[in-house]
Amino acid sequence: MVGSKKLTQIIHCIIIGGLLLPTLPLKAQQLKKVAVLELVNLDKDPQLEYLKSSLTDAIDSKLQEKFAYARSNPQDIAEVAKANYFYGEDFSTKSVAINLGLVAQQDVIISGGFIRVAGITAKGGKKNEGVIAIVRIYDIPQKNIVAEVQETSPIDDSIFDMTERVSNRIAEAAKAVLPSKEEFKRSGGKLTSGPWFDNFSFSLGIGGGMYSLAYANRIAAQLPAARAALNMHLPIIAKNFTFHLGALYFNEKPIEGKNPAIEGLNITSTNLMPGGYFGWRFHFSNLGLTPRLGGGYVLQQITVTGLRNENLNNSMPFVGGGMDLAYAINRNLELQFTLESFAQLQGGKTTLGNFALLGLGVRF
Secondary structure, three states: HHHHEEEEEEEOOOOOHHHHHHOOOHHHHOOOOEEEEOEEOOOHHHHOOHHHHHHHHHHHHHHHHHOOEEEHHHHHHHHHHHHOOOOOOOOOOOHHHHHHHOOOOOOOOEEEEEEEEEEOHHHHHHHEEEEEEEEEEEEEOOOEEEEEEEEEOOOOHHHHHHHHHHHHHHHHHHHHHOEHHHHHHOOOOOOOOOOOOOEEEEEEEEEEEOOOOOOOOOEEEEOOEEEEEEEEEEOOOOOOOOEEEEEEEEEEOOOOOOHHHHEEEEEEEEEEEEEEEEEOOEOOOOOOEEEEEEEEEEEEEEEEEEEHHHHHHEEEEEEEEEEEEEEEEEOOOEEEEEEEEEEEEOHHHHHHHEEEEEEEEEEO
């Protein structure tokens, strides 16, 4: 009972910590989150396919050059789009741009497309086929269009001049929603590439495990085991670098017939193992794989009944690691399979524990 109370308290602390971390007075949090969606080749013209990257990159580079904002990783935006059935060919539409911005929790979305048209005046005054590009800036919290930029060009070497014109006009219009780097510095802000912490999630799993080495022939872990964890990314280091605060909870008992010195006693050890881990998140479509390494402390309460009754407390350090395999059910919910391994260090001996747990993760 005491052990379960401790687990409940630690779970509460983990949740409260997760709610408080995003509110820390970090200057990075003052920056608006901006996503530049890849421009759409509206008529899928293979001869114009190169414009997708050249126009998108030109806009992206111009914004980074002039403004202070938190640039959203295109891969992360693509994962959100896929999980919520927003298709790339629809990124140019107003409804998809705004709704994707809302789901991905962006402040500004920039999207658009281009299409081949006839009757564009080329050099020498000759009418020729050309291309028209339309790009919009969306203020996502306000759910409105800040600006719409249209530029045309004949399909010749002057098309790259159009790319420059589009990026310049978008940068000019973006002043309505983004501060320049100079304005941000003057206001007391500190330029940074993004927040210290993001992609928070809380996970809870149930499973079981077993020991090996040292005391494995004398003590057995009991079912069930439970693990709670607060997970987060640290983009201030790298976008896939992760930190985990976790606690594993389980009971263990001596194996009958293997401990003659304590025969006749009923002994149960409640183990609570809070720890911290650093990891790296790998993305595979709707799957995420996070190997991690860390350590912490084993907090034991030993209850003895039978020939005598007493409660004892014990503690020891542990080092360990794990692997979390997550399947994204939707934007906020994951099915998680966790492998947890650790080495307990006590009395000059090392006991290994290996646990497997299945549970759910909730993003917030």
